[in-house]
Amino acid sequence: MSVIDKVRALDLPKDQYVVISSGLLDAWDLREASDVDLVVSDELFDKLAQDRRFSSGEKHGDRFLEWNDYEVFDNWGAEGTFDQLYVTSIIVEGVRFVAPSYLIAWKEKRNWEKDRRDISLLRERLRHDK
Secondary structure, three states: OOHHHHHHHHOOOOOOEEEEOOHHHHHOOOOOOOOEEEEEOHHHHHHHHOOOOOEEEEEOOEEEEEEOOEEEEOEOHHHOEHHHHHHHOEEEOOEEEOOHHHHHHHHHHHOOHHHHHHHHHHHHHHHHHO
């Protein structure tokens, strides 16, 4: 199942989430993502925290929720709050994703081998779209 299908299956309010991390690569058919990472509004985070399917915890110093292939955060650390990510986000097939520029900057900062490959894929897609 694609990231887009997985996000749609959650039936979240369209103005209260942004898919982060490798979700955009999956949506653009550049490579498959193994899970779905989301940053959501404070309101939605609190609502999902009450949903028994999700367990809560802490990751990278931030609170998060987890269920199956989903990880839900109320921010993306130094990369931005929900509001910052939302303003620059893009929509692919009705699902909201982090802006490619944010994603590339995050992957450059982390600089793992797979991130370098992802950056190349994203930049090639952006060049092709111009």
